Amino acid sequence: MLAAFAQTAAAEVRVGFVNSDRVMKEATPAKKAQQKLEKEFEKRDQDLQRMAKQLQGMQEGLEKNGVTMAEGERRNKEREFNELNRDFQRKQREFREDLNQRRNEELAGVLDRANKTIKQIAEAEKYDIIFQEAVYASPRIDITDKVIKALSEAAK
Numbered sequence: 001m002l003a004a005f006a007q008t009a010a011a012e013v014r015v016g017f018v019n020s021d022r023v024m025k026e027a028t029p030a031k032k033a034q035q036k037l038e039k040e041f042e043k044r045d046q047d048l049q050r051m052a053k054q055l056q057g058m059q060e061g062l063e064k065n066g067v068t069m070a071e072g073e074r075r076n077k078e079r080e081f082n083e084l085n086r087d088f089q090r091k092q093r094e095f096r097e098d099l100n101q102r103r104n105e106e107l108a109g110v111l112d113r114a115n116k117t118i119k120q121i122a123e124a125e126k127y128d129i130i131f132q133e134a135v136y137a138s139p140r141i142d143i144t145d146k147v148i149k150a151l152s153e154a155a156k
Helices: 002-012 020-026 028-065 071-124 144-154
Strands: 015-017 129-131
Touching (some): 020 028, 020 071, 020 144, 028 071, 028 144, 071 129, 071 144
Parallel strands (some): 015 129
């Protein structure tokens, strides 16, 4: 009798699953956040790429001509290379830190909207629980596509 009651109770529980990684890659707000970040950091990225090419050219020049240069000239070129390299390393580190901070800010907003959307779907469709992380989830309970669609429609 108790086993039959447990089965009946379990049959009435409505469970859903959302793949958060897919939502953060495929939903329109997530794509817009990524595009915004790319645009915001595009100039700095191009500057770093130019600096990297300049450093590479300087290094090749030192390797190619270093043995034929006067001692003082070679030391000056090496010092110039080292200063530029330190500057490059610093700017690259700052770029990564700034980008990560902005990405976290943008994605926090997307995640907040996604969670609100998931809650709305759960309430509207009478889900008892929706998991966002699981080792395995049957496609039967996966509502990721619904969440992506709802988020994308809301972003229009």
